[in-house]
Amino acid sequence: MKEIGTLKVKTGLAEMLKGGVIMDVTNAEQAKVAEDAGAVAVMALERVPADIRADGGVARMADPEKIMEIQETVSIPVMAKARIGHFVEAQVLQALEVDYIDESEVLTPADEANHIDKWAFDVPFVCGALNLGEALRRVAEGAAMIRTKGEAGTGNVVEAVRHMRTIMGQVRWLGGLEESELFRAAKELQAPYELVRWVAENGKLPVVNFSAGGLATPADAALMMQLGAEGVFVGSGIFKSEDPSGRAKAMVEAATHFEDPEILARVSRGLKSAMAGLEIGTLGAENLIQNRGW
Amino acid sequence: MVATRPTVGVLALQGAFREHGLVLRGLGAEVREVRLATQLEGLDALVIPGGESTTMGKLMESYGLTEPLRRFAAGHPVLGSCAGLILLSRRTAEGAQPLLGMLDITVRRNAFGRQLHSFEGPVQLRFPGRPAETFPGVFIRSPWVEETGPGVEIIATYEDRIVGVRQGNLLGVAFHPELTDDNRIHRYFLEMAAEAAGSGAVETEVA
Numbered sequence: 001m002k003e004i005g006t007l008k009v010k011t012g013l014a015e016m017l018k019g020g021v022i023m024d025v026t027n028a029e030q031a032k033v034a035e036d037a038g039a040v041a042v043m044a045l046e047r048v049p050a051d052i053r054a055d056g057g058v059a060r061m062a063d064p065e066k067i068m069e070i071q072e073t074v075s076i077p078v079m080a081k082a083r084i085g086h087f088v089e090a091q092v093l094q095a096l097e098v099d100y101i102d103e104s105e106v107l108t109p110a111d112e113a114n115h116i117d118k119w120a121f122d123v124p125f126v127c128g129a130l131n132l133g134e135a136l137r138r139v140a141e142g143a144a145m146i147r148t149k150g151e152a153g154t155g156n157v158v159e160a161v162r163h164m165r166t167i168m169g170q171v172r173w174l175g176g177l178e179e180s181e182l183f184r185a186a187k188e189l190q191a192p193y194e195l196v197r198w199v200a201e202n203g204k205l206p207v208v209n210f211s212a213g214g215l216a217t218p219a220d221a222a223l224m225m226q227l228g229a230e231g232v233f234v235g236s237g238i239f240k241s242e243d244p245s246g247r248a249k250a251m252v253e254a255a256t257h258f259e260d261p262e263i264l265a266r267v268s269r270g271l272k273s274a275m276a277g278l279e280i281g282t283l284g285a286e287n288l289i290q291n292r293g294w
Numbered sequence: 295m296v297a298t299r300p301t302v303g304v305l306a307l308q309g310a311f312r313e314h315g316l317v318l319r320g321l322g323a324e325v326r327e328v329r330l331a332t333q334l335e336g337l338d339a340l341v342i343p344g345g346e347s348t349t350m351g352k353l354m355e356s357y358g359l360t361e362p363l364r365r366f367a368a369g370h371p372v373l374g375s376c377a378g379l380i381l382l383s384r385r386t387a388e389g390a391q392p393l394l395g396m397l398d399i400t401v402r403r404n405a406f407g408r409q410l411h412s413f414e415g416p417v418q419l420r421f422p423g424r425p426a427e428t429f430p431g432v433f434i435r436s437p438w439v440e441e442t443g444p445g446v447e448i449i450a451t452y453e454d455r456i457v458g459v460r461q462g463n464l465l466g467v468a469f470h471p472e473l474t475d476d477n478r479i480h481r482y483f484l485e486m487a488a489e490a491a492g493s494g495a496v497e498t499e500v501a
Contacts (some may be wrong), residue, residue, distance in 0.1 A: 002415040009412040009464060012434045016376070019308040038352040040308060040345070075388065075403060076346055077435065099409035099435070123410055179372050209357050256307050256353055 005122030010144035013077065013099065016206035017041055017145075017231055020199050021221065021252050024048050024209070024235040027066060028073040034238070037248030041077040043233065044070050049106050049153030049289070050236035050275065059107040061089040067096055084293055087120070094123045100145070101125045101270065103138075105292035106152045106235070113294065118135070118142030128212065130163050130290055132170035132199070136191035139206055146205060148229070149290040150213020153236050155277030157220045159290060160213050161227065167209065167255060168228045176201040183191020214289070216241070216274045218254030225258035242272035300338040300487045303328040305363075307353040309345020309377060313472040317480045323487075331362035339371040339487035342378030344434070344470055347403070350377060351392030360392065367396045371463045371486040373479075379459075379466035380437055387440055397464050398443030405438040405455075405468075412436070415470060418451045421482055422460065430476055431457065431469040438468055463490055 020040025025031045031042045046062045049054065060291050071078050077099035082089035084103055089110075093101050105117050105128050115138065118125040124144035129135035135146045148167060170189070174196065177185055184201055186193040200204055211229035215221055216237040220226030224232055233256055234248075241247045250267040257263040285291070302318050304311045306327035315325040316436040318341070328334060331404070340363075342350075354360045366372070374382040380403060384395045406413070417431035431452055439456035442448065450458025450467055457468040463486065471479040 002413050004411060004413045006414050008414060008432055008473060009409075009434055012432055013409055013412065015310045015313065015473065016346070016434060018310060018312075019306070020349055036350060038349045040349050070407075076348060077409065094410065097408045097410045142468060176326070252349065253353070253356065260329075273407060 007144065010124035011207050013124065014126070014145035017077070018208060018211075019255060020231045021159065021248070022079065022231065022233045022293040023238055023248060024233070025070065025239070026062075028069040030239055030244070031070040031074045031078075033245050035076050037245055038252035039076060040231070041079055042070060042074060042237075044078055044080040044098070045106070048236040048239060050155070050240050051153075051281070052106065053153040053287075053289075056285055061086070061107070062092065064092065064096055067093075067098060071096075071098075072156050081107055082116070083107040084109040085114050085116060087116045090116050090121060090125075094121055098123065101105070103127050103143075105149060105289050109292050115141050115293070118144075122190060126210075126292060128290075131166045131189075131225045132174075133189035133191045134293065135167060135205060135209070136189065136195040136199070139195055140192045143207065145208050147210040147212040147233055149293075150211065150215070151280055151283075152213045152289050153278075154214045154280065154283075155216040155237060155240070155275040156214045156280055158214070158280060160215060160220075160224060161209050163213075163290075164211055164224060164227045164229055169206070171199055171203060171205065175203050186202065216277060217249075218250045218264060218271075221251045222258035222264050225255060231255065236275055240275035247271050247274070297325055300484060300491065301326065301336060302487065303334060303337040303340045305340065305342045305350070305378070307345075309350065310341045310470070310472055311341075311343045311345075311383050314341045314343050314375075314480075317472050317477050318484070321480055321484055324482060330357060331359050334362055334366050337366070338491050339373070339483070340366060340375040341483075342372065342377035342381055343472070344378060347377035347380040348391055350381060354381075355392045360394065361428065363394055364396065367464060369393060369463075371465070371483060371490050373397075373483045374464075374466040375470055375472065376434065376436055376468060379439075379468055382406075382464055382466050384443075397459065397466055398446055399439045399459055399466075400441040401437045401452045402440050406433055406436055408500050409435055415452060417457060419458070419478070420449055420451075422447055422449070427478070429471070429478065430474050432473045433457075433469050436468045443465050450476060
């Protein structure tokens with residue numbers, strides 16, 4: 001009668017993370033800073049996206065030893081990234097009992113056609129998406145949580161806004177269609193008809209949707225929440241800033257009080273410098289991380 | 295008994311507060327989200343949802359909610375699920391973290407293990423004075439209750455573990471009734487709220 005790995009417990013953990021901030025960390029010390037600031041979970045990875053972007057080379061799953069150190073240090077959920085399509089990295093992460101696997105475009109893809117069959121795992125997956133079609137393809141593959149991609153490692157929120165507005169707009173568009181038009185909509189979105197129909201009827205994604213990629217300030221976090229994100233991922237934005245602990249705490253408070261400008265003004269004060277940030281237009285299309293994933 | 299519908303607050307610092315609100319509204323309650331102490335005014339009862347207990351505890355402390363929540367819980371029905379149960383408790387097996395310290399129990403966090411061990415399974419419900427019943431338990435990195443003090447009634451078990459308790463006007467469960475279609479626990483909680491309001495217990499129980 002005891003069932004593990006059910007869709008309800010997979011999506012259920014994402015429900016419990018809502019309204020919270022998930023922070024990228026590369027070691028146990030950073031994980032502790034994140035937990036003390038009030039993070040709802042940490043994401044273990046080898047290098048934060050800003051460093052991956054700067055250093056180049058192939059970005060892979062983190063060293064299991066680092067992940068275990070982080071697990072021993074904090075009591076909050078520990079997530080870790082696997083390369084797109086790299087189902088053996090995912091097997092390793094499940095064996096380590098990470099709480100969520102992020103099949104992430106931030107790492108170098110291992111398969112340029114297929115994502116991981118996430119139904120084959122008991123540990124839940126979160127995946128990135130630029131638009132509703134991509135989100136629903138990931139859900140069809142078994143993702144229990146979605147995050148909009150944004151443009152990781154830039155400290156620039158513009159792409160996160162674009163992707164959240166795109167998804168929320170497409171959800172509203174589906175809601176206005178007649179039943180007979182949903183078949184064509186499924187074809188246009190390149191997503192399974194049943195999921196398209198579910199979204200049209202319920203006016204939301206079938207799983208929790210967070211925002212990620214380029215958030216650097218408390219106001220960025222609140223902006224994404226007001227646009228419809230159910231929580232936020234912050235990657236380089238915290239540990240590439242001048243005062244990671246203070247900024248992390250401010251972003252946690254901003255995610256809770258995202259509709260209260262007076263509190264947002266107070267938590268935004270005196271945070272020292274945010275990460276430097278990059279103009280998206282200067283990167284060139286071939287350097288955009290968001291275009292990885294299919 | 296009260297004729298008006300109860301106004302129930304849901305602590306909305308973080309976690310699955312919307313899901314509790316949906317169930318309570320479906321049962322006819324008026325629901326308000328609570329993020330600041332002033333928002334406790336005028337409530338008949340409060341739900342502390344599941345989420346991350348460390349995150350919620352820190353936000354409670356930073357925003358001056360801990361004492362007001364203690365005062366509220368001393369005189370009104372409060373339901374805590376999962377992280378909410380932890381926050382209501384006096385002690386955790388792991389040690390220091392911000393707690394309300396109202397329920398005389400010791401809780402072990404993530405007692406069933408990490409997410410890989412999260413599960414669905416049948417819970418035995420035993421509401422005081424009622425026959426035992428089975429409830430669909432959804433356990434997500436859930437705690438269990440390791441010790442109970444005098445005056446704490448065990449209302450739910452999973453196998454040989456305590457996963458639900460009642461102490462006066464406080465109700466706590468380690469699982470997530472708000473993620474199921476079964477509203478018996480919320481119904482029971484609203485009955486507690488109606489009784490408290492009807493008997494004037496709201497005033498007399500304040501310590």
